[in-house]
Amino acid sequence: MLGVNHLTVAYGPQIALEDATVRFEAGRFSAIIGPNGAGKSTLLRTLVGLLPDHAGAVQFDPGHTARNCISYVPQQQTLDWGFPVTVWDVAMMGRTGRLGWLRFPGRKDREIVEGALKETGVYDLRSRHIGALSGGQRQRVLLARMLARRGHLLLLDEPLTGVDAATQESLMALLRAEADRGRAVVMVTHDLEQARRWCDHLVLINRRVIASGTPDEVYTPQNIERTFSSSHLGHMHE
Numbered sequence: 001m002l003g004v005n006h007l008t009v010a011y012g013p014q015i016a017l018e019d020a021t022v023r024f025e026a027g028r029f030s031a032i033i034g035p036n037g038a039g040k041s042t043l044l045r046t047l048v049g050l051l052p053d054h055a056g057a058v059q060f061d062p063g064h065t066a067r068n069c070i071s072y073v074p075q076q077q078t079l080d081w082g083f084p085v086t087v088w089d090v091a092m093m094g095r096t097g098r099l100g101w102l103r104f105p106g107r108k109d110r111e112i113v114e115g116a117l118k119e120t121g122v123y124d125l126r127s128r129h130i131g132a133l134s135g136g137q138r139q140r141v142l143l144a145r146m147l148a149r150r151g152h153l154l155l156l157d158e159p160l161t162g163v164d165a166a167t168q169e170s171l172m173a174l175l176r177a178e179a180d181r182g183r184a185v186v187m188v189t190h191d192l193e194q195a196r197r198w199c200d201h202l203v204l205i206n207r208r209v210i211a212s213g214t215p216d217e218v219y220t221p222q223n224i225e226r227t228f229s230s231s232h233l234g235h236m237h238e
């Protein structure tokens with residue numbers, strides 16, 4: 001459904017991701033795993049189209065583009081939470097992004113937003129200003145916006161940061177269900193054990209793709225060592 005082919009991304013002289021080739025399929029729940037600075041967010045942001053300045057190709061299946069099929073949940077700290085909007089408004093942005101700014105949302109859109117807020121457990125907070133939410137509540141609102149968009153491809157950058165353990169389980173179940181409905185779900189995470197339990201496709205990266213496959217294929221001592229060995233600290237200081 002979506003992939004990158006020999007992708008290299010640099011920020012100025014610093015190469016963040018080198019010669020990465022990987023494919024994400026519909027119906028699969030994929031996890032991108034690696035240490036800090038490994039290039040995980042860079043890979044996701046390139047897929048979304050936020051880093052157009054790269055070498056190599058981002059490939060969509062025919063009829064799909066970043067604009068018409070991706071729902072993206074960025075890292076929470078990259079957003080401005082002082083913006084004067086309510087929980088409901090943020091979830092509705094999932095619809096307006098789809099409709100275009102000139103069309104007003106209709107009853108169907110309101111139903112979809114209501115359903116998304118209920119699914120993520122923040123419907124009761126719908127009139128609250130987003131600045132007045134806890135970290136875990138904010139994360140749920142971002143997930144509600146993502147669900148409201150109804151994209152075929154869900155890209156999430158560390159979506160469980162700040163979320164308590166019980167809620168993490170229910171949100172993982174929610175994402176698993178989205179994959180089982182035929183969506184491609186791709187999540188950046190630091191939690192290897194959680195990824196092994198919920199995901200059927202893992203991608204280990206450390207500036208390069210170290211391994212890609214099922215949890216059993218990917219979680220070998222050698223791959224883990226190559227992904228998390230301190231050698232990557234070397235290139236952080238290059």
Ligand SMILES: Nc1ncnc2c1ncn2[C@@H]1O[C@H](COP(=O)(O)OP(=O)(O)OP(=O)(O)O)[C@@H](O)[C@H]1O
Pocket residue numbers: 011014015016034035036037038039040041042043236
């Ligand atoms: N806007 C930027 N300008 C310059 N360098 C950047 C920028 N964004 C990321 N980098 C660098 O690119 C490399 C990869 O960063 P990236 O954010 O993709 O890592 P990550 O795997 O998502 O890390 P983390 O687990 O810490 O979120 C890092 O060395 C980082 O310092």
